[in-house]
Amino acid sequence: MSAPQDTDSRKRLNREVVLQTALELVDSEGLEALSMRRLGQALDRDPMGLYRYAANRADLLDGITELVLNELAIFPTDPDWQAQLRRIAHDLRLLALRHPNVVPLLVTRPLSTPLGLRPLGTLRPLEQILGLLIEAGFEPNNALHVYRAYYGFLYGHILNELQEFIVDAEENVALLRLGLHRLPARDFPHLRELAPVLADYDGAAELDEGISILLSGLAERLTGRGVAAG
Amino acid sequence: MSAPQDTDSRKRLNREVVLQTALELVDSEGLEALSMRRLGQALDRDPMGLYRYAANRADLLDGITELVLNELAIFPTDPDWQAQLRRIAHDLRLLALRHPNVVPLLVTRPLSTPLGLRPLGTLRPLEQILGLLIEAGFEPNNALHVYRAYYGFLYGHILNELQEFIVDAEENVALLRLGLHRLPARDFPHLRELAPVLADYDGAAELDEGISILLSGLAERLTGRGVAAG
DNA sequence: TGGAATGCATCTACACCGTAGACTCTAGGC
DNA sequence: GCCTAGAGTCTACGGTGTAGATGCATTCCA
Structure with a gap:
């Protein structure tokens, strides 16, 4: 044969x-x-x-997170660090929307593994963003601060957005209405009032605005002290 | 008997x-x-x-998140919304450090339940923070924006910090060193260089700084447009 | 050419899991 | 006394991760 x-x-x-x-x-x-x-x-x-x-199921999960994070492109030599960080943020957001079921892995796997023992692929973004910032003129110390604030906000936003996201847009409104209707009006007046606004969440815009605030704030604070970069 | x-x-x-x-x-x-x-x-x-x-295991998990979130005190009538948000942030951070194993629940449970159908206890912070902001003079719309940016950043920070946190401080350094030593020097120069800085992460300070940037940025942006609140 | 060794695929088995459904037991009402 | 309702218990089913033995094919060396 x-x-x-x-x-x-x-x-x-x-x-x-x-x-x-x-x-x-x-x-x-x-x-x-x-x-x-x-x-x-x-x-x-x-x-x-x-x-x-x-090696086991945990390793399988780690592998999946690595695989997904590998889809994220970072160019550590781009001199415009703010633009680069902004693009990365949007890319990661889209990645999360493309693989919503993987997001829990992205955020929880690292909680159970000390940083140095994590799969290399998951450390790549950290390393490359540090590189990007240092290349742009930040002191390494400050690069780390910026990274933490930036990545923290980014992950937080993604979680936030996914928590309000339901697969089908139409059903979204329906479910929301249905669900919110269940809330006792006495205890949740604001939530109920905001139902329509909650229903059309422009994640990209909201993310962009937050990133803007954070980046300009960080840049100002750091350069204000005469520390680095612009 | x-x-x-x-x-x-x-x-x-x-x-x-x-x-x-x-x-x-x-x-x-x-x-x-x-x-x-x-x-x-x-x-x-x-x-x-x-x-x-x-009712089942999922309900048990929901109950736990509710229980933990109930430990968080919010005073929606405090006129100083910035101070209040800052305090809440620190409280939630401490809560997370006190129950690190629950954090995955906090961030993943809501991903699998539409907002309106979540346990009421987990919606309370959202409702109360909205109340706080509206009380402080924000338009409901903007209150929601502020909430999202704030809470997103907060959760992101907590995840970030816990990812670098290892139970025992001494062991922390050891493990970090051990782990980082494993990283190929060629591919991870910055991470390796920053090992000592990584090792003493002052989470409270970092959180506080981020919150400052975010809150002042948000306030400025919103009041700048003549929209609300101080 | 005849083994021996090496690696891959498969099977079985164990200890655990969530939970449906039937059963027993107890407390209270009449 | 009996009847009912509900709480507590038991058994069982179909699933899980994975250790360890077994079969099979190939490759290497004498």
Whole structure:
């Protein structure tokens, strides 16, 4: 016969293929749908075989976060650091909207691993943004401060936006109305009043405005002390 | 005999007691240690009995987040909204440091429930902060913008800080050094260089500075347009 | 050419999980 | 006395991650 069926579903495996289909599974069916057995089934393999490409389930999750973060492009030599940070912010936001089910991983995986032991791919953004800022003239110390404020805000915004986001726009309003109607009017007057505003959340604009405030504030504060960069 | 053993471990149950011990279990042994069986064991009850106080595991998790958020005090009538927001930020930060294992719940639970259907306790901060801002003179619309920027930044900071936080301070440095040493020097020059700075992260100061920037920026931007509040 | 060794795929098994459904037991009302 | 309602318990089902043994194919060396 021919070589062992490379045809169809049983192409040769490697870590990337495994992670990629794991990501697809998460994207389409949610995080809790990702089990070794389900993944094995998706790859038409024995579940045990996957342990060759991921030490355990946690490693699989780490791999997925790495895979997703690799989609984020950063150019550490761009002299216009503010523009660059702004672009990165929007890119990461879109990435999150493209993979909403992965966001919990993005924010929780690092909580259970000391910084230095994290998958390298997840540290790349940190390193590159530091590089960008230092290149732009910041003292390393201050670069770290800026990074923290910036990335903190960015992650916070993404979480915030996703918390208000529901898949279908129409259903969004409906569900919101439905849900909000449930709230006791006595205890939640403002929330109820703001229902229509809540319903059309322009995430990109809101993010952009926040970033503007933060960046100009940071730049001013740091250069005001005669420390660095512009 | 006496009444059915109220003595010792078998005090009368109610939802609060169940949630409280669940929280203790999570605090002391981590999120994944919280199973119906383990919790039943901690309460010296049959696991099935818990379903009287929590519809299912998800409801249990929601209850825990509610319990924790209830520890947060907000005074919506304080005229000094900036000071109030600043205090809340620090309080929430301390709350997170006191219950680090609960933080993943705080940030991920809302992702899987439309806003209006969330446990009321978790919506209280939103409602009260809106109240605070409106009381201070903001238009409801703008109050929502301020809330989003503020709360987003706050959550982002907490996540950021916890990601760098390791339980024992001494071990922190050791692990950091150990971990960072693992990083290829070629690819992570800045991260390695900043190791000592990373090691002593003054979270409160960093949070305070970010909040300052954000609040003054927000106030300026909004009042600059002649829209509201001081 | 005949092993021996090496790696991959598969199978079985164990301990755990959430929870549906049936069962027992107890307290109270009549 | 019995009846009912509800709380507590037990068993069982279908799922989970993963250790360890087993089968299979290939490659390497004598």
